[in-house]
Amino acid sequence: MINKNMIKKGTNRSKIRELFEYGKILKAKAGEDSVFDFTLGNPSSKTPDIIKETLTSLLNENGVHLYTSAQGDESARNAICNTIKNRYGFKYNKNLIYITCGAASGLAITLKALISKKSDCVLTFKPYFPEYAVFSENAGAKFKAVNCNKNDFSIDFSDLKRKLTKNVQVVIINTPNNPSGAVYSEKDVIKLSKILNEKQQEFGHPIYLLTDEPYREIVFDGINIPFIPKYYDNTIVCYSYSKSLSISGERIGYIAVSEKCENYQDVYSACLGAGRCMGYVCAPSLFQKLIAKCSDELCDMSVYKDNRDILVENLTKFGFTCPSPKGAFYLFMKCPIDDANEFSDVAKELGLLLVPSNTFGLEGYVRIATCVEKRVVLNSLPAFEKLAKTYNLKG
Amino acid sequence: MINKNMIKKGTNRSKIRELFEYGKILKAKAGEDSVFDFTLGNPSSKTPDIIKETLTSLLNENGVHLYTSAQGDESARNAICNTIKNRYGFKYNKNLIYITCGAASGLAITLKALISKKSDCVLTFKPYFPEYAVFSENAGAKFKAVNCNKNDFSIDFSDLKRKLTKNVQVVIINTPNNPSGAVYSEKDVIKLSKILNEKQQEFGHPIYLLTDEPYREIVFDGINIPFIPKYYDNTIVCYSYSKSLSISGERIGYIAVSEKCENYQDVYSACLGAGRCMGYVCAPSLFQKLIAKCSDELCDMSVYKDNRDILVENLTKFGFTCPSPKGAFYLFMKCPIDDANEFSDVAKELGLLLVPSNTFGLEGYVRIATCVEKRVVLNSLPAFEKLAKTYNLKG
Numbered sequence: 001m002i003n004k005n006m007i008k009k010g011t012n013r014s015k016i017r018e019l020f021e022y023g024k025i026l027k028a029k030a031g032e033d034s035v036f037d038f039t040l041g042n043p044s045s046k047t048p049d050i051i052k053e054t055l056t057s058l059l060n061e062n063g064v065h066l067y068t069s070a071q072g073d074e075s076a077r078n079a080i081c082n083t084i085k086n087r088y089g090f091k092y093n094k095n096l097i098y099i100t101c102g103a104a105s106g107l108a109i110t111l112k113a114l115i116s117k118k119s120d121c122v123l124t125f126k127p128y129f130p131e132y133a134v135f136s137e138n139a140g141a142k143f144k145a146v147n148c149n150k151n152d153f154s155i156d157f158s159d160l161k162r163k164l165t166k167n168v169q170v171v172i173i174n175t176p177n178n179p180s181g182a183v184y185s186e187k188d189v190i191k192l193s194k195i196l197n198e199k200q201q202e203f204g205h206p207i208y209l210l211t212d213e214p215y216r217e218i219v220f221d222g223i224n225i226p227f228i229p230k231y232y233d234n235t236i237v238c239y240s241y242s243k244s245l246s247i248s249g250e251r252i253g254y255i256a257v258s259e260k261c262e263n264y265q266d267v268y269s270a271c272l273g274a275g276r277c278m279g280y281v282c283a284p285s286l287f288q289k290l291i292a293k294c295s296d297e298l299c300d301m302s303v304y305k306d307n308r309d310i311l312v313e314n315l316t317k318f319g320f321t322c323p324s325p326k327g328a329f330y331l332f333m334k335c336p337i338d339d340a341n342e343f344s345d346v347a348k349e350l351g352l353l354l355v356p357s358n359t360f361g362l363e364g365y366v367r368i369a370t371c372v373e374k375r376v377v378l379n380s381l382p383a384f385e386k387l388a389k390t391y392n393l394k395g
Numbered sequence: 396m397i398n399k400n401m402i403k404k405g406t407n408r409s410k411i412r413e414l415f416e417y418g419k420i421l422k423a424k425a426g427e428d429s430v431f432d433f434t435l436g437n438p439s440s441k442t443p444d445i446i447k448e449t450l451t452s453l454l455n456e457n458g459v460h461l462y463t464s465a466q467g468d469e470s471a472r473n474a475i476c477n478t479i480k481n482r483y484g485f486k487y488n489k490n491l492i493y494i495t496c497g498a499a500s501g502l503a504i505t506l507k508a509l510i511s512k513k514s515d516c517v518l519t520f521k522p523y524f525p526e527y528a529v530f531s532e533n534a535g536a537k538f539k540a541v542n543c544n545k546n547d548f549s550i551d552f553s554d555l556k557r558k559l560t561k562n563v564q565v566v567i568i569n570t571p572n573n574p575s576g577a578v579y580s581e582k583d584v585i586k587l588s589k590i591l592n593e594k595q596q597e598f599g600h601p602i603y604l605l606t607d608e609p610y611r612e613i614v615f616d617g618i619n620i621p622f623i624p625k626y627y628d629n630t631i632v633c634y635s636y637s638k639s640l641s642i643s644g645e646r647i648g649y650i651a652v653s654e655k656c657e658n659y660q661d662v663y664s665a666c667l668g669a670g671r672c673m674g675y676v677c678a679p680s681l682f683q684k685l686i687a688k689c690s691d692e693l694c695d696m697s698v699y700k701d702n703r704d705i706l707v708e709n710l711t712k713f714g715f716t717c718p719s720p721k722g723a724f725y726l727f728m729k730c731p732i733d734d735a736n737e738f739s740d741v742a743k744e745l746g747l748l749l750v751p752s753n754t755f756g757l758e759g760y761v762r763i764a765t766c767v768e769k770r771v772v773l774n775s776l777p778a779f780e781k782l783a784k785t786y787n788l789k790g
Contacts, residue, residue, distance in 0.1 A: 001564055001600045002658060002665045003511040010508075010668030017464075042461050052454045059447045065642040067437050069412075101496060101646070101675070108674025113405075116398040131671070138672040169396055205396045247460040249680025251496070263397060270397045273405030276526075277533040279503025280496070284679040285644025 009134065015359045016040065019344070023353045030351070036380035037353045038368040041178065041329070043246040045299045045371070051245055054293050055286065064289055068282045070272055072099025072254070075292040080254055083295040088227035092256050096268050098275070099283040099291070101251035103214045104131060106238035107172070109278065110255055111139035113270035114170050114208055118142075123163060124172040125155055127179050127332065127360035129212070132172050142167070145361045152323060153180035153332065155188055160195060166203045171196065173228065176215040179360045179367035180332040181308075181325020183219055186226045193232040206234050206262040214240040214253070215328040217298055220305045223326055233260040236267065241291065243329075246299045252287040304329040307370035307377045318385050319393025329371040332357070335364050336391040346390060350383045404529065410754045411435065414739070418748045425746070431775035432748045433763040436573065436724070438641040440694045440766070446640055449688050450681065459684055463677045465667055467494025467649070470687040475649055478690040483622035487651050491663050493670070494678040494686070496646035498609045499526060501633035502567070504673065505650055506534035508665035509565050509603055513537075518558060519567040520550055522574050522727065522755035524607070527567050537562070540756045547718060548575035548727065550583055555590060561598045566591065568623065571610040574755045574762035575727040576703075576720020578614055581621045588627040601629050601657040609635040609648070610723040612693055615700045618721055628655040631662065636686065638724075641694045647682040699724040702765035702772045713780050714788025724766040727752070730759050731786040741785060745778040 016039050023037040058064050071077070077094040084090055100106040111122065115136075122136040126145045136143040146163050147156040164171075173192070175184040184192075192209075200207050211228045216239065219225050229235040240253035257268045282288075311331055312324045321334035333354075335343040340356035344366055347354050357365035370377070388395075411434050418432040453459050466472070472489040479485055495501040506517065510531075517531040521540045531538040541558050542551040559566075568587070570579040579587075587604075595602050606623045611634065614620050624630040635648035652663045677683075703719065706726055710717040716729035728749075730738040735751035739761055742749050752760035765772070783790075 001509070001511065001515075002661050003508055003669070005511075006508045006665035006668035006672070007661050008668065009671050010664035010666065040462070047460050051460075055454055056451055059450055065442050065446075065645050067435070067644045101679075104676045105674035108672070113398055113401045114396070116396065116400075120396075131674075134672055135674060247680075248462045249677055249683075250460050251676065251679050266397050266402050269405035270401035271405065273401035273403065274398070276404050277401070277503070277529055278673040279500035279526075279530060281499045281646060282644055284496075284646050284682070285642075286681075287679070288644075 016355050019348070019353045019355060022348065026351065033379065035351045035353065036376055036383060038372065039353045039355055041369050041371060043243050043248055043299070043329070043371050044373060045246050045301060045303050047246040048297055048299050050294060050297055051247065051290065054290055058286060058289050061289070065285055068285055068288055070276065070282055072097065072283055073285070073288040073292060076288045076295070079292045079295040080256070084256070086296070088230065090227055090230055090258070093259055096257040096259065096264060098255040098268065098271050099288055100253050100255055100275070101280060101283050102242055102253045103212055103238045103240035105251070105280060106240070106253055106255045107132070107210065107212055108135040108138060109271050109274045109280070110210055110236055110238060111135050111141065111170060112274035112278065113267065115139040115141040119167050120169045121165070121167040122170045122172060123168045127153065127177070127357060127362040127365070128172070129174060129178050130359050141169070148362070153177065153182035154184060155192065157191060157195065164195065164199050168207060169205070170208050170210055172210045172212060174212040175225070176218060176325070176327025178215065178328055179330045179355070179357070181328045181330045183223060183225055183326040189226045189228060189231050196232060196234070200234070208267070209235045211235060211237050213237055214243050217244045218301050218304060218329060219327040220308070221326060225327065229258050229260070233258070234262055236261065244298055245294070247287070250284060250287045252283055252291060303374065304370055306374060307372065310377050311368065311370060314381050315384060317395040318388035319395045320388060329369060331368040331370060332365050333368060335366060336393055338364055340364055340366055347387055350387055352380060352383050352387060411750050414743070414748045414750060417743065421746065428774065430746045430748065431771055431778060433765070433767065434748045434750055436764050436766060438638050438643055438694070438724070438766050439768060440641050440696060440698050442641040443692055443694050445689060445692055446642065446685065449685055453681060453684050456684070460680055463680055463683055465671065465677055467492065467678055468680070468683040468687060471683045471690070474687045474690040475651070479651070481691070483625065485622055485625055485653070488654055491652040491654065491659060493650040493663065493666050494683055495648050495650055495670070496675060496678050497637055497648045498607055498633045498635035500646070500675060501635070501648055501650045502527070502605065502607055503530040503533060504666050504669045504675065505605055505631055505633060506530050506536065506565060507669035507673065508662065510534040510536040514562050515564045516560070516562040517565045517567060518563045522548065522572070522752060522757040522760070523567070524569060524573050525754050536564070543757070548572065548577035549579065550587065552586060552590065559590065559594050563602060564600070565603050565605055567605045567607060569607040570620070571613060571720070571722025573610065573723055574725050574750070574752065576723045576725045578618060578620055578721040584621045584623060584626050591627060591629070595629070603662070604630045605633060606630060607633050609638050612639045613696050613699060613724060614722040615703070616721060620722065624653050624655070628653070629657055631656065639693055640689070642682070645679060645682045647678055647686060698769065699765055701769060702767065705769070705772050706763065706765060709776050710779060712790040713783035714790045715783060724764060726763040726765060727760050728763060730761060731788055733759055735759055735761055742782055745782055747775060747778050747782060
């Protein structure tokens with residue numbers, strides 16, 4: 001009588017988690033230094049000192065641990081609007097900000113708010129974070145993914161036009177992208193916006209663009225990341241402080257609905273309703289109050305760039321094909337064989353834990369999370385070299 | 396194209412919230428001291444000092460803010476098992492504890508895990524926390540409530556037998572009860588267990604008893620609260636530290652599945668799966684680590700008893716019918732007229748904010764939350780006396 005689909009969802013934990021658990025066993029057996037765990041997206045940059053200082057001082061305030069309203073502490077919503085205005089020159093109304101338990105809950109909530117029929121469809125872009133499919137199914141929607149250009153993991157617009165049918169109510173975009181690290185160019189964002197606008201008109205209903213933005217501030221090489229709501233009115237932002245402040249476990253982020261959004265008040269109310277239905281009472285109170293004071297802060301992202309540079313240089317030298325991503329903290333390396341699972345298994349034998357790409361809707365790659373200690377990166381190089389030699393690769 | 400049901404759920408916020416918002420406006424207009432807000436269940440007992448001390452010291456630990464596993468930090472799960480063993484003499488396996496964002500998320504998750512067909516039904520007891528209906532609907536189940544005995548809000552067992560049909564998969568129990576403060580006696584818990592066991596056998600499927608236990612430790616007059624899993628094997632506990640530690644906004648609690656539960660491994664996996672589908676990545680990390688060290692602590696509950704005693708004595712003296720509850724921090728007072736909404740509106744005019752009982756599935760009562768400053772209770776007495784006189788009540 002138990003829900004079989006839920007048992008499956010709880011048992012078939014992701015390949016990522018499986019590899020991570022394997023790594024723990026291997027470390028216990030073969031020693032900490034013989035395992036190079038590139039599986040998890042748990043930030044390695046230190047949580048900024050100001051976070052600790054602010055939390056310590058907040059602990060002296062009366063009532064800091066009590067319920068806030070469901071939409072979140074007003075001063076935190078105000079701070080969020082100010083940060084976005086200062087960083088991207090875009091204006092939000094604090095009464096359309098909903099503070100959530102991170103971006104994952106924001107996505108699950110927004111999808112449930114926007115999906116109303118079984119025929120409704122959610123579209124995203126390959127490669128993609130696998131939970132998009134899980135959250136879409138939970139909201140009762142079908143789920144499809146658009147192909148990418150294999151050289152830089154940018155959007156394959158002709159495939160987008162094919163798959164953007166009348167049933168598509170929501171499009172999810174994730175830039176900088178997990179798992180590829182790709183940052184969609186301003187040109188591509190404009191192109192996407194144009195297509196969505198045309199299709200909205202053609203279909204006679206809004207197509208909401210849901211942007212999953214936990215990596216928004218992790219960009220390298222001096223590039224500017226386009227702030228999507230500036231380019232497409234029907235955008236809803238799901239943000240998380242997990243990576244920008246290195247507080248991934250604290251579950252704090254927000255849904256931001258702009259006044260340019262069609263039926264913005266209904267969209268916002270439906271998000272509050274969906275959060276309520278799924279048992280979200282409020283986001284963690286202490287961390288809401290932290291955001292009220294620290295939403296402008298950022299942790300030091302240079303460790304991610306350093307790790308990227310060391311790995312891309314050496315992996316390329318060893319003969320692997322591994323483009324240098326412009327953002328996030330992942331590399332997406334081409335496997336020298338078609339079967340990414342087999343390649344991941346071979347790498348595992350050398351202590352290298354790499355996530356096979358079929359988890360992300362794409363065949364033939366592995367994801368390498370660079371949010372590890374620099375020491376792990378440096379020590380892993382001989383193992384990567386050995387792995388290259390296994391496949392007779394030459395730099 | 397937005398989900399209309401979600402808009403409704405997000406717009407028709409509870410009567411409780413509505414009254415609370417009215418109170419804020421009234422306070423701004425008529426002054427803080429002329430409004431007696433008995434609407435919200437936000438704990439007024441001070442968060443224990445040990446919580447602040449432990450949090451302060453945890454802030455110095457490395458990685459304290461990072462992701463934990465989905466089921467929760469192992470040392471916290473261990474501590475939870477130890478506390479339950481010491482308090483109630485009941486043994487849990489730490490691998491069947493799922494740390495959640497409070498009891499509300501625990502309930503929403505467990506219901507989604509246990510419901511698999513549209514015809515499935517969730518049963519609870521009047522008066523009840525209104526979100527049970529919302530979470531049941533979210534899980535795709537029908538929802539019914541069993542009548543109570545009006546003198547003490549105990550279970551009406553003959554109505555239970557009528558309503559406990561073959562479609563009932565889950566029964567939700569909440570003792571001490573919100574809104575009535577009733578604590579079900581051991582005799583009644585044994586009787587309930589017997590009926591559920593008979594019906595399970597008759598129907599040929601397990602009936603899971605979901606116990607919502609945020610008020611478990613708030614009991615008065617030296618009574619012992621029966622720990623339900625000791626009496627009925629197919630019990631799943633949803634607990635929250637919101638009230639026991641006065642940290643309601645921090646969203647930390649757990650689901651506990653016992654090894655006596657039928658298909659306990661599947662139940663547990665399905666809960667993990669349901670949590671995953673609804674975007675729960677992990678419970679707030681810092682507070683998980685707090686629980687690892689402080690799960691035995693309790694805040695001072697004497698303020699709730701004092702407030703209860705003052706109010707019950709005086710309300711009775713003024714002529715109201717208001718039984719003295721054995722637990723939680725609510726009084727459930729009989730209205731002198733049939734229409735609780737009308738009575739609540741009349742009380743509102745005197746600055747008394749009382750929640751009408753139809754919100755809780757029962758007509759003709761108001762809920763008075765006693766988790767307020769003692770000063771508010773004392774200052775409210777003249778207004779209650781005036782209210783009694785409006786209806787010509789005599790003590």
